[in-house]
Amino acid sequence: MTVFEMSSEVPLSAETTFQWHSLPGALTRLSPHWAQEVVEESYPPISPGSVAQVKASLPGSYGLIRRPFTAVHSEGPTRFSFVDELRKGPLSQWKHTHEFSSVAGGTRIDDRIEFSMVPAGFESVDRGMVNYLEATFAARHQRMLMDIAFLERMNAPLVTRKKGKHILISGASGLVGRQVAALFSTAGHFVRLLVRRAPKFPYESHWNPDLGIINPRDLAWADAVVHLGGRSFSTRFTKQAKQEIWSSRIDSTRLLVETMRALPEEKRPKVFVCASTVGIYGARAEADGIHTAVDESAPPGVGFLAELCQEWEHAAAQVEELGVRRVSIRSGIVLTSLGGFLKMQAPLHLAGAGGRPGSESRHLAWVSLDDAARAYVHAVLTDYVKGPVNAVAPELVTQKEFSDELADYLQRPSRIPTPGFVSDLVLGRDGTRELALADQRVEPERLNETGYQFVHPTLHDCFEEEFGTGV
DSSP states (O other): OOOOEEEEEESOOOHHHHHHTTTTTEEEHHOOOOTTEEEEEEEEOOEEEEEEEEEOOOTTSTTEEEEEEEEEEEOOTTTTEEEEEESSSHHHHHHEEEEEEEETTEEEEEEEEEOOOOSOHHHHHHHHHHHHHHHHHHHHHHHHHHHHHHHHTTTTHHHHHOOEEEEEEEEEESSHHHHHHHHHHHHEEEEEEEEESSSOOOTTEEEEETTTTTHHHHHHHHHEEEEOOOOOSOOOHHHHHHHHHHHHHHHHHHHHHHHHHHHHHSSSSSEEEEEEEEGGGBBBBBTEEOOOBTTTTTTOOOOHHHHHHHHHHHHHHHHGGGGGGEEEEEOOEEEEBHHHHHHHHHHHTTTTOOOOOOTTTTTEEEHHHHHHHHHHHHHHHHHHOOOEEEESSOOOOOOHHHHHHHHHHHHHHOOOOOHHHHEEEEEEEHHHIIIITOOOOOOOOOHHHHOOOOOOOSHHHHHHHHHOOOO
């Protein structure tokens, strides 16, 4: 049996810190993306007998190789404490005790883990695991401090003790939606999720936009509606896929809008924040052959995604005639080791076969997963944010600069372009042109104007969050 211990401090009271950990979404927000992927949080969170399921990353894999890990919660030794113990996973034993105690200026968090490796008796393996845990818990601490600072800027009910808002979210099973729901919940707001399957938890409600099924009471309950639903773009752009992508976004948005329209004015949500993408600017954001940066005032481009986004935003904008504030989040390519573009590129670079996916001069409109999620929270809680908002990082980079930075971070060469057939196999020819090879130099003008503070403004910041140090 090996024992790992670490202490850290946060600027919240012990009671508030314990409460934060007991809210839905805390595990999602606390988990470094490179260290573990949350499959399903326990419910009620950290209560005795509740079970959490994650995929724990293998040390040294940069989060690209993950193994199932299931833990069950029990009561801790003190009032503000709890324990999780291994039920199933790659170790023979695991017992993690979390304790929160008051200190000057906040709370000391003491983490104590007793574990045994499989096979047992290899000291070098145990030492490597300790190093991995040190890096993981240092990253957990930084994530919690990052979130506390954001909650304070957003006047979170958890901090101010004011009543939280009612937030209705669709698409919360996706990469961004899961983080958005977690941010609102851990801030102390009341979150309800629209799900297509049968509800499993009290905070879920069934809907089926394909069949026009939704409970109007869910929208009457909500102060804000956040709509991220729709089929993923990470697919081959076949004729059928395009139709499904189109209908999944347009039809669901219209259903939400028309349901709001049918409600009495006093029962309608105050704000509707709907997803969109920088694809609205077309595959090439340039004029007269000269690459120019575009902001939210730029006209739409051409192509499937540009047409889709125009119709999508038009459908969402219909709530404005109902007196509902509307925001369309035009997201860039979301970079995370949990999935999508970065997860596809990283293995190629680690294998020494990575390189830019397009020409050296093409620009990549990107945003970190945390900033993408925070953009939605910022839009809901900032009353003067209206209309289209570019959710992209302030650092403008070309695809070559992206590739070189990624290769440098992973300590691998970046000599040759990624073969075009790789993207074609995943996205099809149209998808490759409009996503992987898109040339979009997009600026976050509206976010900057409304006081948003990026947590990952540069690629280096983003890669540090998504890959850790490779321990």
